[in-house]
Amino acid sequence: MMAKSNGKKLLEVSGLTMDFGGLRAVDSVGLDIFEGEIVALIGPNGAGKTTFFNCVTGIYEPTAGEVLIHPPGGTSKRINGMKPNSITTLGMARTFQNIRLFPAMTVLENVMIGRHCRTSTTILDAILSSRKAAREEKETIDKSYRLLEKVGLANEADEFSRNLSYGAQRRLEIARAMATDPFLLLLDEPAAGMNPQETHDLDELIVRIRKEDKLAILLIEHDMKLVMSISDRIYVMEYGKEIAQGTPREIKENPRVIEAYLGEEAHA
Template sequence: MSDLVFDVKNITLRFGGVVSLNDVTMEHRRGEILAVIGPNGAGKTSLFNSLTGVYRPQEGTITLNAREGHPISVIGRGAYRIASAGVARTFQASRMFSALTTFENVKIGAESHKGLGAVGAMVRGPATRRGERESDQKTFELLEFVGLKDQANTLSASLSYGARRRLEIARGLATNPVALLLDEPAAGTNPAEKLELANLIRRVRDELGVTILLIEHDMKLVMSVAERLYVLNFGSVIATGSPAEIRSNQAVIDAYLGSSETQTSEAS
């Protein structure tokens, strides 16, 4: 039990009369690449937003055990508090600080967990300067890690879709997260970029030891990267298991894979 990063127990989320998540229970083990799949409107994004503190489920508990032995409850905490507790995320339609360069985007992430320091900034003592150097160093390393080093000084708004994804991942990683949550990272990318993305996700886990949750539409990417899957339909978990198990699960085939057009990758 102690090795769960996210322990989601029986959460239900309603908007007015619409039930978006119905009694969902999910365990996210430390160090694994977990994926949540499901057809459109199955509640994937609702689950994602509940995990990151954007939505508040009315029932159930979500325990985040980012630093081992210090479990905190996600529900009722603001998004920034979940983020500073060690959960980084990306957005479905990528959200960058578009008037800033790639480098600046990542650097903001790298220094966001440091204290306020308005006075420190104005005095600019040795500690502040050391902090700056560390952030710069880390930013360069991360840009190199995601392969954006050459575009460090490019305005982030002029990056390609694939590059924006990698930028978002780098920015998230800059906050030293325990878990990285990816919201449909393959949306809008081309096949070559998808392959790169799959590699990158694996490297984030293997080399940096970051636990990964993937919410995805694109079956090819999910099946190649994820080690374990949850399948959502109409707000409920209908199946869980390894990619091989899911492929052969009748309920999943009926709900989702059965319809032939979703076999191939869906571009959204």
């Protein structure tokens, strides 16, 4: 059950609870992520996975629990209730289940937004077109373009992002999140709505990102083939509660998980 011991802990969530009025969407869930790991969070629809994500990334403020991050080479911080932009600045970036790009901006500009929190050109710099502004602008463009090359969208750089195909939009979201220089990437159903070929490419992309950029990745996913092939560890949620965790092999054989996914009859 215990995770690989060869890494430093990056994210430490314990007892995370989120209530919406009388509804407990997430019920004291704990989760750890270590350096260089790919961790999957799975569970049936409505299990509270996305709510969990939103709590960790600051979109919601959790009702109870602790969310701690330990940036590599930085000091640990408790991030419950911090604003999403501060959390992103600390080094955790995310994508969205229902794609949220900036449709009327070009593909390149979408990625450039990700660089916002790593640059510091002020209004005055921009108005005076100072040397610093020009330098930062150039760096932003080059870095963003490099990221587009990585996800295979360099040829579409000047296209409006709304004109991209579905799979390409998902890859663009990943590039945009990567532009914030994260140490931990949170992907919310990156393969949703993709065809098998696109899913396969995504699989490769995620593995490559982890290897090249030394990132840890937490992903929510329904595509079991993808989850089982790339994850180091898996957490399973059902009705807001965590029901299992372990390696892909352990999860596959866990009776609670089989029950949650297939129902009791099928299990019997």
